[in-house]
Amino acid sequence: xxxxxxxxxxxxxxxxxxxxxxxxxxxxxxxxxxxxxxxxxxxxxxxxxxxxxxxxxxxxxxxxxxxxxxxxxxxxxxxxxxxxxxxxxxxxxxxxxxxxxxxxxxxxxxxxxxxxxxxxxxxxxxxxxxxxxxxxxxxxxxxxxxxxxxxxxxxxxxxxxxxxxxxxxxxxxxxxxxxxxxxxxxxxxxxxxxxxxxxxxxxxxxxxxxxxxxxxxxxxxxxxxxxxxxxxxxxxxxxxxxxxxxxxxxxxxxxxxxxxxxxxxxxxxxxxxxxxxxxxxxxxxxxxxxxxxxxxxxxxxxxxxxxxxxxxxxxxxxxxxxxxxxxxxxxxxxxxxxxxxxxxxxxxxxxxxxxxxxx
Amino acid sequence: xxxxxxxxxxxxxxxxxxxxxxxxxxxxxxxxxxxxxxxxxxxxxxxxxxxxxxxxxxxxxxxxxxxxxxxxxxxxxxxxxxxxxxxxxxxxxxxxxxxxxxxxxxxxxxxxxxxxxxxxxxxxxxxxxxxxxxxxxxxxxxxxxxxxxxxxxxxxxxxxxxxxxxxxxxxxxxxxxxxxxxxxxxxxxxxxxxxxxxxxxxxxxxxxxxxxxxxxxxxxxxxxxxxxxxxxxxxxxxxxxxxxxxxxxxxxxxxxxxxxxxxxxxxxxxxxxxxxxxxxxxxxxxxxxxxxxxxxxxxxxxxxxxxxxxxxxxxxxxxxxxxxxxxxxxxxxxxxxxxxxxxxxxxxxxxxxxxxxxxxxxxxxxxxxxxxxxxxxxxxxxxxxxxxxxxxxxxxxxxxxxxxxxxxxxxxxxxxxxxxxxxxxxxxxxxxxxxxxxxxxxxxxxxxxxxxxxxxxxxxxxxxxxxxxxxxxxxxxxxxxxxxxxxxxxxxxxxxxxxxxxxxxxxxxxxxxxxxxxxxxxxxxxxxxxxxxxxxxxxxxxxxxxxxxxxxxxxxxxxxxxxxxxxxxxxx
Numbered sequence: 001x002x003x004x005x006x007x008x009x010x011x012x013x014x015x016x017x018x019x020x021x022x023x024x025x026x027x028x029x030x031x032x033x034x035x036x037x038x039x040x041x042x043x044x045x046x047x048x049x050x051x052x053x054x055x056x057x058x059x060x061x062x063x064x065x066x067x068x069x070x071x072x073x074x075x076x077x078x079x080x081x082x083x084x085x086x087x088x089x090x091x092x093x094x095x096x097x098x099x100x101x102x103x104x105x106x107x108x109x110x111x112x113x114x115x116x117x118x119x120x121x122x123x124x125x126x127x128x129x130x131x132x133x134x135x136x137x138x139x140x141x142x143x144x145x146x147x148x149x150x151x152x153x154x155x156x157x158x159x160x161x162x163x164x165x166x167x168x169x170x171x172x173x174x175x176x177x178x179x180x181x182x183x184x185x186x187x188x189x190x191x192x193x194x195x196x197x198x199x200x201x202x203x204x205x206x207x208x209x210x211x212x213x214x215x216x217x218x219x220x221x222x223x224x225x226x227x228x229x230x231x232x233x234x235x236x237x238x239x240x241x242x243x244x245x246x247x248x249x250x251x252x253x254x255x256x257x258x259x260x261x262x263x264x265x266x267x268x269x270x271x272x273x274x275x276x277x278x279x280x281x282x283x284x285x286x287x288x289x290x291x292x293x294x295x296x297x298x299x300x301x302x303x304x305x306x307x308x309x310x311x312x313x314x315x316x317x318x319x320x321x322x323x324x325x326x327x328x329x330x331x332x333x334x335x336x337x338x339x340x341x342x343x344x345x346x347x348x349x350x351x352x353x354x355x356x357x358x359x
Numbered sequence: 360x361x362x363x364x365x366x367x368x369x370x371x372x373x374x375x376x377x378x379x380x381x382x383x384x385x386x387x388x389x390x391x392x393x394x395x396x397x398x399x400x401x402x403x404x405x406x407x408x409x410x411x412x413x414x415x416x417x418x419x420x421x422x423x424x425x426x427x428x429x430x431x432x433x434x435x436x437x438x439x440x441x442x443x444x445x446x447x448x449x450x451x452x453x454x455x456x457x458x459x460x461x462x463x464x465x466x467x468x469x470x471x472x473x474x475x476x477x478x479x480x481x482x483x484x485x486x487x488x489x490x491x492x493x494x495x496x497x498x499x500x501x502x503x504x505x506x507x508x509x510x511x512x513x514x515x516x517x518x519x520x521x522x523x524x525x526x527x528x529x530x531x532x533x534x535x536x537x538x539x540x541x542x543x544x545x546x547x548x549x550x551x552x553x554x555x556x557x558x559x560x561x562x563x564x565x566x567x568x569x570x571x572x573x574x575x576x577x578x579x580x581x582x583x584x585x586x587x588x589x590x591x592x593x594x595x596x597x598x599x600x601x602x603x604x605x606x607x608x609x610x611x612x613x614x615x616x617x618x619x620x621x622x623x624x625x626x627x628x629x630x631x632x633x634x635x636x637x638x639x640x641x642x643x644x645x646x647x648x649x650x651x652x653x654x655x656x657x658x659x660x661x662x663x664x665x666x667x668x669x670x671x672x673x674x675x676x677x678x679x680x681x682x683x684x685x686x687x688x689x690x691x692x693x694x695x696x697x698x699x700x701x702x703x704x705x706x707x708x709x710x711x712x713x714x715x716x717x718x719x720x721x722x723x724x725x726x727x728x729x730x731x732x733x734x735x736x737x738x739x740x741x742x743x744x745x746x747x748x749x750x751x752x753x754x755x756x757x758x759x760x761x762x763x764x765x766x767x768x769x770x771x772x773x774x775x776x777x778x779x780x781x782x783x784x785x786x787x788x789x790x791x792x793x794x795x796x797x798x799x800x801x802x803x804x805x806x807x808x809x810x811x812x813x814x815x816x817x818x819x820x821x822x823x824x825x826x827x828x829x830x831x832x833x834x835x836x837x838x839x840x841x842x843x844x845x846x847x848x849x850x851x852x853x854x855x856x857x858x859x860x861x862x863x864x865x866x867x868x869x870x871x872x873x874x875x876x877x878x879x880x881x882x883x884x885x886x887x888x889x890x891x892x893x894x895x896x897x898x899x900x901x902x903x904x905x906x907x908x909x910x911x912x913x914x915x916x917x918x919x920x921x922x923x924x925x926x927x928x929x930x931x
Contacts, residue, residue: 059813061371078374080816092814096832106818157818 003193004070004083004160006033006056011065013051013217025051027217029065033195033210038187040196040204043214044240050165052214053197057163058082069160083160087167091150093138100134103153124156127186144175151183155190162187164196168203180206201241205229213237231273231355238285238357245291245326247284247349248359251276259356264322266301270354281359288329290353293317293339299346305339321347372741377822382741385732389750391775392786396765397620397757403613403768416614426615429598433619436510436594437578440517441525444574445567447518447669448525454662456533459652462667469670470523470530472677475898477851477868477890478583479875482516484676485588486880487683492690508590516584519673521577525570532566533559538650551653565634572630576623580758582854583868587875595619596760600857603764613768616761627756681891684884699885707886710865715893717781717864718849721788725845728789729796730838734830736797737804738812755794759854762787767858779861787856788849795848796841803837804830839905843898850894 013026026048033039041049054060056067058079067074074082085106094102100121107117125131128148138146147167154162164183168176184207187194198204204211205225213220213228213236221228221237232238235246249261249268259272261284268284276282296302303326307318315333319326326347330336339345372379407413420426451470455463489496489507496507507515536559544554585594595615603612653659683689687696703711735741736748766787770777777783811833815825831838853868860869867890874883 057813057817059816076374079813080819080821084817086814086817088810088814090808090810092808092810094811094815094829094833096835105815105820109819109824153814153818 002160003035003191005035005037005068006161006193006195007031007068008052008056009066009068011052011055011067012063013048013055013060014063024217026055029217029219031212031219031222033193035193036191037209038184038194038196038207039210039212040198040208041212041214042198042201042204042240043220044199047214048217049197049199049214051217053086053163053165053195056161056195057084057086084163085154085157085159086163086165087147087150087154089166089169091138091146091167091170093146093149093153095138097138098134099130099136099138099141099149102138102149103156105153106157120156124152128152128155143171144179147171147175147179148182151186155186155192160193162192162194164194164198166198167196168198169200176203183207205241213240215240232285232357233274234357235283238355243288243327243329245286245288245324247286247321247324249282249284251278251280251282253278258351261356268349268354269351270356271352272356274356274358276356276358282356283359284349285355285357286326286349286353288316288327289331290350291319291326291328292348292350293319293328293330294346294348295337296344296346299348301347301349303345303347305341305343305345308339308341310338319345319347375822378739381731382735382739382743385728385735386743386747388728389747392790393750393754393757396762396769399768400613400616400620400761400765403609404617407610416610417618419611420614420618425593426598426602426611429593429595429615430618432510432592433579433595434622436513436517436592437575439514440521440578441571441574443514443518444522444525445529445571447522448529448570449563449567450662450665451522451526451669452529452533454666455530457650457653458659458662459654460659460663460666462670465670466666467530469673470526472673473520473523475847475851475894476520476677477871477887478581478853479587479871480680480887480891481519481673481676482512482584482587483683483875483880483884483887484679485512485516486875487679487689487884488676490690490880492688494690506590508588509592512588512590513584513592513594516588517578517581519676520581520584521574524577525574528570528573529563529566532563532569536562541650568634569630572626572634576626576630576756576758579619579623579626580760580854582758582760582857583872586872596758596854599760599764603767604858609764609768612764616764619758620761623756623758624753627753631752680884681888684881684888686881689880696881699879699881700889702882703885703889707867707870710867710870711889711893713864714850714867714890717784717866718788718846720781721785721792721849722842722846724785725789725792725849726796726838726842729793729841729845730800730831730834731826732793733797733800733804733834733837734826737801738809751794751797754790755798757790759791759852759856760858762790763855763858766855778859779863781864783859784856784864784866787859788845788852791852791855792841792845792848795844796837799837799840800834803834807833835905839901843901846897846901847894850890850897 008029008031011026011029011031012024014022014024017023029048029052041052043049051060055062058074058077062075069083094105097105103121103124104117107120112120122131125134128151130145130148130152133141133145133149138149141149147170150167167183168179171179180203196204196207205228208225210222211225211228212222215236221233223231228237229241232241232244238244238246247263247268249263252260252262252267254260254272254276255269257272258269259276259282261268261270261282263284270284301321303319303321305317306320306325307316309316310333313331315330315336315338317328317330317339319328372382404416405412405414407415420430451466454460455466485507486493488494489512493507506512540562541554541558544558545551549557580596581594582596582600585592585597586600589597596619599612599615599619602608602615684699685695685697686692687694687698732747732751736744736751766783767778769775770783777786807830812825812829815829820828851868852866853872856866857869857872860866867886871883871886871890874880874886
């Protein structure tokens with residue numbers, strides 16, 4: 001299996017809407033996905049992630065720019081000749097063909113000898129535990145099984161690139177977790193390049209080597225799941241991935257690799273990632289689980305609890321801090337002190353969990 | 360996903376030569392066999408024989424006389440027939456949807472009879488029953504001068520022939536009205552009658568209008584019944600034929616055809632774009648369940664009585680023809696004979712073979728073409744798609760006689776000298792049959808998730824592999840019903856092809872007509888019987904084939920595996 005890298009250079013997709021206005025579905029996207037990498041396009045509805053995937057598959061033509069598989073430009077290659085297979089959101093199993101025939105479909109189109117087809121299909125069936133369902137029709141399978149057949153059908157082609165278009169969105173929550181692991185395991189085992197589209201951040205975080213966050217047709221940030229979560233480069237990314245609190249401030253100065261930020265009532269220190277200059281207004285990103293709550297008087301920063309909800313694993317608070325509602329999560333609330341609404345608490349922001357972005 | 364720039368689109372099409380060829384071929388045949396002939400009618404109607412522009416023919420028609428009478432006669436007839444048909448159809452549909460009566464299957468079955476029946480079975484029976492030697496008129500009532508020929512006969516015959524069309528529309532509509540609406544009305548204190556008047560009836564008005572207009576078009580375009588039983592009551596379809604073929608006055612024929620075409624197009628447009636948009640009921644395709652049927656009282660008995668007696672009448676009319684075919688001379692010498700069949704087998708063999716062969720050729724062409732056009736319209740984006748859709752849709756409203764005269768005007772000289780050939784008859788068959796195939800193809804494709812086709816492309820299949828390997832099997836039910844419809848329509852076609860037959864190719868329907876005209880009702884009945892038998896056998900074979908190649912695969916598949924059509928994925 002020769003898996004391929006995928007490169008998008010200045011890829012733009014425009015189309016005319018019903019009022020003949022020009023709409024930029026994707027604008028000027030530059031991206032490289034390395035061989036064997038699992039890359040996820042993540043973003044809200046309408047951010048252009050599916051359009052990008054469909055351009056890679058060839059279902060949509062690029063308006064401008066180039067797409068490369070390895071070093072080969074595939075712009076002019078029609079979708080049925082591209083070395084990539086796709087797992088569809090609706091699975092798109094052929095309802096009139098048996099499970100075996102569904103999986104063998106692409107191999108038959110390739111006109112491979114019958115025994116080779118059988119061998120390949122049987123192999124993929126045993127990898128995916130589908131052997132028992134070979135002769136069934138798709139309608140006789142459960143959702144999870146249909147999903148696996150769709151995956152088998154794409155994998156059996158030994159494509160250079162494997163594409164996923166929100167493949168888990170039709171499954172129930174439990175099955176989704178299972179399939180997540182299974183897809184990731186198979187992808188790693190086969191070492192195949194994969195591009196995965198989803199709007200579910202936990203899916204993106206748990207599966208990917210590389211997450212590409214998109215918004216309004218543009219790439220907001222590319223990075224590992226940790227980078228995306230811990231070092232977001234924009235307010236959008238910080239907000240979209242997980243929950244984030246933002247505290248406004250101004251850069252006072254720089255000490256070694258740390259920035260001093262003047263906020264409304266104190267000075268906070270945080271590691272500096274990126275270029276900042278003195279006097280620049282910035283936002284401090286702090287995740288709910290990073291904020292510590294203590295009794296009033298144990299610290300200088302004061303807040304007032306406005307909401308306190310017990311969730312089992314966690315206790316969720318909303319704390320009014322200088323007019324800004326802060327989300328605070330306390331894990332394992334057993335044995336911790338529970339604060340009630342209207343109580344005044346002191347707030348602590350550990351230095352290592354603060355992150356600065358441009359304001 | 361919005362519109363694409365034309366240039367971009369052309370570039371894309373150029374990369375799919377098969378698709379491009381397909382589109383060009385379909386466009387070309389739509390142009391040659393629909394647009395161009397209609398254009399020829401218009402031209403002929405506005406230019407006199409010497410080539411100068413004149414509206415003389417229209418003036419002649421509208422200034423009164425025979426031709427104007429034909430026009431008004433047709434409108435009066437269509438007006439009355441549509442009202443009667445719609446009322447009867449509503450009674451049928453209401454009974455089936457709302458009342459717990461036995462024999463619902465029979466009542467439903469009556470509705471498909473006119474689809475498969477040759478155009479003048481009922482007219483023939485009417486003559487056998489109410490004609491000068493009619494069983495009822497002469498024998499039972501002893502009338503000497505019974506006259507079924509004329510307006511009354513036409514109303515009777517057309518109503519019995521066309522009410523099932525209205526029934527199909529209304530039955531579907533009433534089925535899809537949610538019982539919850541009526542229950543809500545009763546829950547708010549309305550009586551059953553009040554509920555019917557204030558809820559059910561208003562909800563079904565768009566359907567009533569629809570049914571009315573559909574029958575109106577059918578009645579206007581009807582050729583077979585006026586020819587058989589019209590007597591002195593001339594109608595416009597018949598007059599077009601008489602002008603063009605009888606007196607060879609092409610300009611008059613063409614002008615009348617233009618007027619008829621305009622009327623049917625307008626009525627069709629009203630039905631399609633005006634009434635169609637007014638529907639309150641979204642037809643989901645799945646019957647709403649749980650209506651509590653009316654199970655007692657005078658209403659049940661009355662409605663059942665009406666439906667039952669009407670059904671029996673229709674069936675009687677159909678049985679009468681085979682009986683008539685074995686009787687020496689109806690009403691005068693009622694002895695059993697096989698003479699009529701001998702006559703048919705001696706002189707009519709060619710017509711039977713021709714009809715069968717030509718229909719057999721036209722059937723797969725129309726069936727496949729219908730699916731291809733439906734596929735192009737639903738799934739592909741190309742310049743001229745709207746035109747293709749419009750032309751193929753409007754062609755359903757072209758009356759047969761108009762198409763017939765258009766063809767003789769268009770194909771009698773080079774480069775398209777097709778008059779007298781099999782090609783022109785086959786073309787007429789196909790054009791008449793294909794719109795129904797397109798419609799069922801479109802409906803069926805819209806149920807299917809487009810990503811199934813994308814999956815096939817993604818796995819390496821080209822356009823034709825995807826179409827024949829995936830799309831066609833998925834819309835097989837629509838494809839087969841298109842085939843059946845094409846075959847049946849071709850076997851029983853008359854109004855258009857009557858203009859096109861020649862010594863080389865004769866058709867059963869034309870033979871029946873000439874027998875009726877010369878008063879040999881027995882022979883006509885024998886022809887009719889043979890035609891019906893051929894059709895029943897062919898339908899059984901087609902049905903067997905459908906079963907052999909696997910009927911509809913499990914319907915649930917579509918529901919569980921795929922997004923319903925139109926439901927966009929969550930993101931772009």
